[in-house]
Amino acid sequence: MKKKFLGVVLSVAMVASLLAGCGDKKEDKPDDSQTTEAPTDEAEGDATDAPEGDGSAASGEQIYVGIINNNPNESGYRTANDKDLKEKFSEANGYKAEFAYGEKNEEQIASAQTMIQNGVDYLILSAAGTAGWETVLQDAKDNGVKVILFDRTIDAPEDLYEASIVSDMDAEGKTAVDWLATQDLESFKIVHIQGQMGSAAQVGRTGALQSKVDAEDNWEIVVQQTADWDATKAQEIVQSVIDSKQEFNVIYAENDNMADGAVKALDKNGITHGANGDVIIMGFDTNKFALEAVLAGEWNYDGQCNPFQAKYIEEVIQKLEAGETLSEKTIVMQEKGFSHEDITEEDVAEYGY
Amino acid sequence: MGNTKSNRSIALFGSMKQLIIPVAALAVLILFNLIADPSFFRIGIEQNNAGNPVLSGNLISILDYGSELAILAIGMTIVTAATGGQDISIGSAIAIAGAVILRILCGTESAPETMKAPIIVAFLVACVVSMFFGAFNGMLVSVFKIQPMVATLILFTAGRSIAAWINSNRLPIVNEVEFTYFGGNIPGIALPTPFFIAVACVIIIALVLKFTNLGLYTQAVGINAKSSRLNGINPTFIKFLSFVILGLCVAVAGLIKVSRVSSINYSTIAKDIEMDAILAVALGGNALSGGKFSMTASILGAYVIQFLTTTLYKFKVPSNALPAYKAIVVIILVVLSAPVVREKLSSFWKKIRVSKKEAS
Numbered sequence: 001m002k003k004k005f006l007g008v009v010l011s012v013a014m015v016a017s018l019l020a021g022c023g024d025k026k027e028d029k030p031d032d033s034q035t036t037e038a039p040t041d042e043a044e045g046d047a048t049d050a051p052e053g054d055g056s057a058a059s060g061e062q063i064y065v066g067i068i069n070n071n072p073n074e075s076g077y078r079t080a081n082d083k084d085l086k087e088k089f090s091e092a093n094g095y096k097a098e099f100a101y102g103e104k105n106e107e108q109i110a111s112a113q114t115m116i117q118n119g120v121d122y123l124i125l126s127a128a129g130t131a132g133w134e135t136v137l138q139d140a141k142d143n144g145v146k147v148i149l150f151d152r153t154i155d156a157p158e159d160l161y162e163a164s165i166v167s168d169m170d171a172e173g174k175t176a177v178d179w180l181a182t183q184d185l186e187s188f189k190i191v192h193i194q195g196q197m198g199s200a201a202q203v204g205r206t207g208a209l210q211s212k213v214d215a216e217d218n219w220e221i222v223v224q225q226t227a228d229w230d231a232t233k234a235q236e237i238v239q240s241v242i243d244s245k246q247e248f249n250v251i252y253a254e255n256d257n258m259a260d261g262a263v264k265a266l267d268k269n270g271i272t273h274g275a276n277g278d279v280i281i282m283g284f285d286t287n288k289f290a291l292e293a294v295l296a297g298e299w300n301y302d303g304q305c306n307p308f309q310a311k312y313i314e315e316v317i318q319k320l321e322a323g324e325t326l327s328e329k330t331i332v333m334q335e336k337g338f339s340h341e342d343i344t345e346e347d348v349a350e351y352g353y
Numbered sequence: 354m355g356n357t358k359s360n361r362s363i364a365l366f367g368s369m370k371q372l373i374i375p376v377a378a379l380a381v382l383i384l385f386n387l388i389a390d391p392s393f394f395r396i397g398i399e400q401n402n403a404g405n406p407v408l409s410g411n412l413i414s415i416l417d418y419g420s421e422l423a424i425l426a427i428g429m430t431i432v433t434a435a436t437g438g439q440d441i442s443i444g445s446a447i448a449i450a451g452a453v454i455l456r457i458l459c460g461t462e463s464a465p466e467t468m469k470a471p472i473i474v475a476f477l478v479a480c481v482v483s484m485f486f487g488a489f490n491g492m493l494v495s496v497f498k499i500q501p502m503v504a505t506l507i508l509f510t511a512g513r514s515i516a517a518w519i520n521s522n523r524l525p526i527v528n529e530v531e532f533t534y535f536g537g538n539i540p541g542i543a544l545p546t547p548f549f550i551a552v553a554c555v556i557i558i559a560l561v562l563k564f565t566n567l568g569l570y571t572q573a574v575g576i577n578a579k580s581s582r583l584n585g586i587n588p589t590f591i592k593f594l595s596f597v598i599l600g601l602c603v604a605v606a607g608l609i610k611v612s613r614v615s616s617i618n619y620s621t622i623a624k625d626i627e628m629d630a631i632l633a634v635a636l637g638g639n640a641l642s643g644g645k646f647s648m649t650a651s652i653l654g655a656y657v658i659q660f661l662t663t664t665l666y667k668f669k670v671p672s673n674a675l676p677a678y679k680a681i682v683v684i685i686l687v688v689l690s691a692p693v694v695r696e697k698l699s700s701f702w703k704k705i706r707v708s709k710k711e712a713s
Contacts, residue, residue, distance in 0.1 A: 073517035073619050076524050197673050225672045230621035231614040233672070236418050240666035243411045245392070257618050264614060267402040268537060269409055289464065289526055289616075 062096045063317065065089055065122045066115030071103045075229070075255075076287050080353035081151065081307035085124075088310030105129040112136050116143050124313055126151040137161065148316055150309045152200065158329055162320060165312045167305050168332045169204020175337040176282060176303045177208045180250065183280060183300075187218040189247055193234050193262060194226040195254040201305065202226070205254045205284060222248045229254075231261030238265035250280045256290035259283030259299065274298040275340045286338070288352030294343050304335040304351060371638040374686070375653040378636060382660050386667075393667060398543065403530070408543040411663055419659030420547035421606040424554045425626065426633040426655040428599030430646050431567075434575045435595040436494055437643030438501025439631045443603050445512020446486055447623035450607030452516035453479045455617055458532070459525035468529050480604040486512075487600020488593065495592035509627075517619045527615045536613030547609045554605060555652060562648065571595065575643035625676075629658055632679060635686055 067089065072082040089097040098120065100111035105128050115123060116139055123145050127133060130153065137160040140147050147161040180188065192209060195202035213219040223241050227234035234253060241248065242265065251266075251273075253259035259281055266273050273279040275297035283290050284303040293299040312331055319326060338347055386393040396410035425443055432440050457475035458468045486508060493504035535546055562568040570591050573581040578588040606626075611617050635641055636657055637650030661682070665675055688694055 071514075071620075072522055073514060075618065075620065079522045079524075223669060225666070225669075227672065228621060228624065229618070230624065231616070231618060232610060232622070235613060236414070236662075237666060237672065239414050239418075240411070240663060243409060243414055243663075244667050257614075257616075257621070260616070261614055264533075264537075268407060270400040270402055270407075272402070287524075 062091070062094055063122065063321070064096045064098075064118075064120045065124055065317075066098045066100070066112070066118070066120035067124045068100045068102065068108050068111050068115070069126050070128055071101055074103075075285075076353060077285055077305060077307050081126075081309065084308045084310045085313075088314055103128055105132050109133070109136050113139065116140050116145055119143075120145055122317060123147045125149050125154075127154045130155045134160065146320060148313055150313055153330075161329075163316045163326055163329055163331055165309055165316070165331045165333065167335060169200050169305075170207055171204075171332070172201075172284065172303050172305060172335055172337075173205040173208025175335070176205070176252075176284070176301060177212045179301055179337055179339055180252075180280070180282065181212070185249060185280075188213075188216075188220065188250055190219070190221050190250040190252050191238060191241055191248045191262070192221050192224040193237060193251065193253040193258045194224065195258070196228050197226050201284070202254055205303075209252055222246050227253075227258045227261070229257060231257040231264075234258035234261035235265045238262045239268070242266075242269045242271070249278060250282070252282045254284055256283040256285045256287040256302065259290065259302075260293075263293075263298065274300060286351045286353070288348065291338060291343065291348040291352040294338055294340050295345065295348055297340050299340065301337060301339045303337045306333045306335050307353065309333065371647040371650045372653065374638040374689075375636055375650050375657050378657045378682070379653070379660065382657065382664055386664060389668070393664070401538065403540065405538065405540045406543050407538050407545075411667060413545065415656060415659045415663050416548040417545040418547075418663070419656045420545075420551035421609050421623070422626065422629055422633060422659060423551045423652045423655040424602050424606050424609075425599075425630040426637075426651040427554060427558050427648065428595075428602035429630040429634050430637070430639060430648055430651040431571055431595045432501070432599050433631075433634050433639060433641060434643055434646040435571045435592050436501045437575060437641075438494070439627075439634075439641065440490060440505045440596065440599055441502055441627045441631075442486075442490060442505040442508035442512055443599065443606075443630060444623045444626045445509050445516070446483060446600070446603045447607040447610055447626065448513045448516035448617070448619050449486060449519065450479045450483045450604045451611040451617045451622055452519040452619065453482045454608060454611055455525040455527065456519050458527050459520075461521075461523075462525070463523050464526040464528060466528060468527065468532070472532060472535075476604070476608055479607060480601055483604035483607065484597050484600040487596040487598070487603070490600075491593035491596030494596065495589040513619045516617075520617075524616060524618065527611075532612055533615055534612070536609050536611075550605060550609060554602070558648060567594075568646075572645050576645070629679075630655070632683060633658055635683065638690075640690075 067085055069082055069085065070078055072079050086097075086099070089095040098115060098118065100108070100115070102108035102111060108125075108128055109132065112123060112125070113136060116136075123140050125147060127149070133154045133156050137147055137156055141160060149161050149164040151166065153164055153166055190209070190213070192206070194206055209221075213221055223237070223246065225237045227237055234257070238251070238261070251259065251262045253262055260283070263273060263281055266279060271277075271279055273281050280301070281299040282301040282303075283299060284305055286302055286304045290299065290302045294302050312333060316326065316331070336351070338351070393411050396408055396412055398406050399409045401407050429440065429443070432438070454475045457470050457478055458472070459465050460469040490505050490508060493499045493507070494501050497504075535550070537546060538544075539546055570581070570586050573584070573586055574588040574591045582588055606623070610623055631641070633655035634651050636654030637647055637652075639646045639651060658679070661678065662675060665678060666672065670678070
């Protein structure tokens with residue numbers, strides 16, 4: 001009996017702690033929308049946004065947006081993305097926002113249907129998977145809900161959504177490869193650590209490097225392996241390259257975590273890297289730690305993948321509210337690359353997360 | 354008495370028959386590497402960037418990166434033996450243990466200049482938390498009699514979110530060098546620390562199995578829970594205990610994992626490691642349906658898996674093809690251990706022997 005009781009107590013405690021977790025997250029929202037915080041957040045964005053936001057709030061009409069995103073725990077990128085959206089679509093800025101998260105398409109589609117029934121004005125969506133959205137988006141259209149896609153595209157007819165705000169992964173890769181080409185090396189012997197195979201980021205960033213390697217005689221990929229975005233796995237892969245005594249002078253990792261893991265392997269084996277080292281380190285996603293490493297000269301390059309998309313989404317909404325038509329459906333965000341030659345402390349503060 | 358005790362420890366740690374499978378697998382891998390490229394076995398001394406001498410080479414890497422798996426294999430073997438099922442939540446549980454360690458070391462900051470607490474405190478708290486989650490799994494399995502794989506599916510699903518919640522979605526970074534010792538090298542010692550940690554764990558479990566009845570009771574419960582209860586063993590407690598022990602192994606593995614990169618990524622840390630741990634137990638020739646077990650064989654199995662991984666990396670096999678190679682190993686194991694095949698094999702051996710005798 002005693003043990004059974006203990007069992008019940010333990011499981012209740014577990015459930016309670018889970019609920020507490022959920023509770024915390026829900027409480028975040030009102031916090032974010034506190035009027036005292038909003039103006040400082042707004043200052044970061046476009047200066048022109050503020051009056052517009054205030055205007056719609058003053059007229060007493062809140063814009064009701066439903067935002068469906070991926071799991072914010074997925075990566076630092078997603079966490080920053082979610083935070084940015086929550087700050088922008090706050091009550092202080094004239095929005096009534098509803099958030100839903102899903103790692104699977106089915107979950108997200110279910111949330112979308114609920115939101116359409118709740119009567120949102122805009123459905124803002126970062127789809128987990130590309131397929132299966134047509135029915136629900138048609139529903140949205142029939143109910144007069146305007147759909148804006150961000151971060152990820154879907155396989156659906158263009159007339160089902162108003163705009164799609166995306167990162168151009170090919171361009172990110174090309175910016176990085178173009179920078180690498182400016183480096184004064186006799187030959188480029190590259191250890192290429194890929195992200196999860198088939199993801200848009202992996203395909204874009206691999207594609208740019210691959211086409212350059214195919215085109216140039218003195219470019220060579222020594223090892224090409226996927227580490228599934230994981231630092232430890234990247235460390236293990238680079239260690240195996242070192243163990244088998246293969247020569248290399250560039251590490252092209254498709255995200256910051258993997259570049260970090262690679263650097264740890266180099267450190268362990270006494271191989272110098274960075275601005276004054278033997279091996280060039282390249283990463284992506286502009287995590288704060290990565291930009292700091294570039295600033296310190298430990299890494300050479302970090303490419304941006306912009307998580308701050310709320311600004312672009314709001315621009316689209318403002319245009320649609322004003323009755324303007326958008327010149328283009330697909331809006332590609334400006335993304336930069338930072339190298340140890342030109343990075344500044346301001347860049348770290350502004351773009352790191 | 355003394356005699357039975359030593360017999361028992363021989364049964365647990367040195368059953369030679371069971372060692373045949375992992376040793377044979379190891380021999381195949383060694384032979385393959387010797388033929389394909391003997392330089393695989395080269396070991397050299399290098400200076401790391403901190404100026405300390407370290408050993409390097411594929412063999413060292415195997416000892417290094419196989420350690421977490423070996424530690425987890427210890428716990429997984431006991432769980433398997435006691436419950437006849439496997440814990441599939443250990444990857445998620447490692448994320449939780451790692452998150453707890455970083456939460457204690459970094460407080461609420463993302464990258465503090467100094468650690469907020471000694472590493473030992475962080476590690477002990479992680480041990481307690483991991484054992485608690487182990488106890489949760491154990492409770493579901495032993496008291497509520499839920500299938501282990503189904504019971505641990507709960508933590509498998511929720512674990513990584515819990516880990517993220519512990520640090521309110523931050524990805525903390527530890528800046529102090531001391532913290533890297535656990536997943537790297539202690540200055541002046543050329544062998545990687547994870548290997549020493551694994552050895553310590555092996556010694557501890559060897560002593561526990563030698564001087565307590567844990568091994569005997571676990572096997573008794575695994576073979577027949579009802580009759581073991583009639584003999585005065587409490588099967589509920591033994592099953593529960595096995596998950597708590599695995600929880601402790603998870604905390605140790607978690608420390609090594611986060612120490613390797615001084616940081617954490619909740620969704621990718623120790624991903625799919627549960628399957629490797631189960632494979633290590635299977636490769637050790639242990640019945641996945643519970644009962645008798647050989648700890649040595651499981652641990653050897655873990656290093657064989659790492660040997661396979663390192664070999665495939667060395668020959669530039671794409672790492673997303675690794676699971677396919679592991680699947681081949683599983684297929685061979687499963688087929689070999691199937692009763693039908695065993696019968697056929699033994700009758701085949703007998704025939705050969707008989708025909709040899711006749712010939713002579």
